[in-house]
Amino acid sequence: MANAYNILNDPFLNKGTAFTERERESLGLIGTLPNKVQTIQEQAKRVYEQYELRPEGMQKRKFLMEIFNTNRTLFYYVVEQHIEELLPVIYDPVIAPAIEKYSEIFMKPQGAAFLSIDNPNDVKASLENAAGGRKIKLIVVTDGEGILGIGDWGENGVNISVGKLMVYTAAAGIDPREVLPVSLDVGTNNETLINDPLYLGEKHARVTGERYYDFVDKFVNIAREVFPDVYIHFEDFGRDNATKILNKYRKEIPVFNDDVQGTGIVCLSGVLGALNISKEKFTDQIFLTFGAGTAGMGIANMMYREMLVEGMDPEEAKKHFYLVDKQGLLFSDTAGITPEQKPFVRDRSEFKNADELTNLEAVVKAVHPTVMIGTSTTPGAFTEAVVKEMAAHTERPIIFPISNPTKLIEASAANLIEWTDGRALVATGVPSAPVEYKGVTYHIGQANNALIYPGLGLGVLASEAKLVTDGMLSAAAHSLGGIVDPNEKGAPVLPPVSKIQSFSAKEAVSVAQAAIDENLVAKGITDAKAATEKMKWIPKY
Template structure:
């Protein structure tokens, strides 16, 4: 016998008032719904009008999550119709307070798998239970240690995985039935959470070292056993763990770390877009990375690899990079350097006043960067003095303050345009309104990883790529070129989020073709465009 209640409570099956009279009769739903049969457009109009009545970001997000929990198709239909407006609500920046409040406002697990380091023997069972019979092709997994500039939020970080997967579906059309958010609960060093009676995660300090990496390894193996060929997207892990995990597995399976690689790809795309506007050569640029953590080093490595692609000698290429962290410019004798930082540090012998290079302004005066990228989470760090000093030595300074959320940004676009008299080529990590200055409207690109990872993921899945080598990442970065007209005054360095769905498709095709050319795609995948189109899901009943 058909269980009508199960159908109406399954977000993948439920169509609500859109069930036709014939469907209601067949599924035992007669009398369980109002008589009116609505189209998805009518439902979407009702949802959006109700959404507009909610007073703020968190209330709006909570309402949208109610739709997500009850009717997945309708949720994505509405999200895709209003992508520019709703993306910041379902993901960044509203996701930050949603993470902080996750345990307090918990209603449903949203199909996530919660894996505890205190119960390492039930990982595969937990993954299969959460999948509930669905064939999973994409997992976004987090341990919640390095959330969006707000730090360690433990098991609450699962909201990040849920939000990331929403973007995959809304932007790239990845089937929501084939994705799974995963939380690796290894404890938390956030005392506020440990003291919080409502906190839903493990109330002990983060487990580190061998036990931690053994737990990650068990997860990876269990995920591959449960879902052969699954694409693993790691998100918001701590600085050291993120890089170690990526290096451990990327030669053996399709894996991606958004913090290490995604930010690097989108910044490379932004720099390429800026140079399309300025007409300058990539190999002539001097890069200053302010904030040499996971994201900063991912950016440095991506830009460095592009230097090599351009034919530059490796040692010469490294001379184009300067890392600035809380200690100032990083030198070979700086204490506690990470393995990722060491290849890019400088020698004190290069400078007459190396002991004075302890702050950003001093470093800018000494090295004259042409590209300055901020991942420091230090609000206001790109001061007027710093920016004017940089602009005094380069015609078109490329400045990307990409720390987020908004309260952590290094500088606002309006100030950067004003301080450089309209010469700066700007991308920000948060959505920025166009800037009006001296009769020109400057469109500000958003260095949002959402420009990159959905199309890359679609390409990996469509090609059934065995690995995700650097060549696929470079193909993703270069695919964004040609979308923005560089000759238009005030042109953005990155395409707008409004065109997200169209350029993710272009990006995916480029990734699939590169996978085919490298011989890492499935033998059955011969046509990149056909494979991409066949993979896409549409939010339709």
């Protein structure tokens, strides 16, 4: 009976009512399940019908998580059947309130490893215990400081690691038995959490400085010791730490930071898709990044590197970028400039009215951007006046309000289309419904990192790449940016989430091929397509 109990309570082994009569007999399951043996298709139909009965949002997600915790194969089978509908529920935007309520609604740890800076000697045991003997190839780790657009949520942020890994499997077929969500609990500066008796994390201010970096280093080193081939995805670290941590490890082991690199890649893909439609040159674009934090600087850097790939002189390329933050245009003498911002700031001598460039509209009037990307988490920042001013100086303005969740978006797609008389090429960070305007249906691309990181991860893991290079990231961007149909009226600048599995596979091949070309792969891997197909996991019994 103990054996039956263990099987039925292990989400990787449990098939529920799909266990055959022979399996029930050999595994000691006789009498532990209803007599009817169902196919996975029959199970999935029942699950989806029950899902539809749940109220929108958190209740639907809670039901799906019950399936996730019970039967991983069935969970991913259902998600793949309804991926466009379910992706926003298991990940963004519904994951935001799920993170805020994590400690209150906690039921199961969902296979995560919880590491505390107050118990650094437990790191190895924690990783081994959470893995439970599984061979881990992919870790998504967060310290919970910069969760989506909602900030510091401490230990609750582990949900973002769980959600990201769900997307890796649903979109790219990463084997769920080989992934591990990790939380680095270094405290929180969120007083609401510290004062909440139900909060499950360490109740003290965030640890910073040398002790913090030593803890991150300990995690990375032990993770690579316990799981020698692991690919580490850093997620939602704070703006002061994200780039610093990425740069420390990216030349030594395969690592990726979704906020620094993923957002940049998907926005580059979107711009490439938009330029396929407008027939304009990449090197002619003027970029304005509104929000110069981790994501904003990741975007600026990715666009800048593409300028260099196109053959532009580095100093000339930098002149195509303008950073705007809450204080306005960033200048070389602006207080608090970060190392990531420094290469792109401007000199006041370039402008006759430099002291007046303290808001977005004034900057747009002064610099005439052709591409404007918002990561500011300032709702409504792309006003009608700002958008019309931009559109007055470029035929096809490229406007990406990508802050999320929905309540923080800089402008709606419908307003952007209307304010530019249908000329804007738009992508949003959250799902947007098609926009009907003057007889044309405009399909809105979603600048969701989920379009990028699953295929990238599959390519990295399939090729057993030793590093994740700029060349591999560029290959991912071009792979995605080349999918749109430039001749279709109202065509999106990015492919729809409904096709995420097919283009993740295409992207993985491009990434693996780039790794092969750079001689960064394991011995014997010479065929990118064969390697990615061999790696792909399919949800079936």
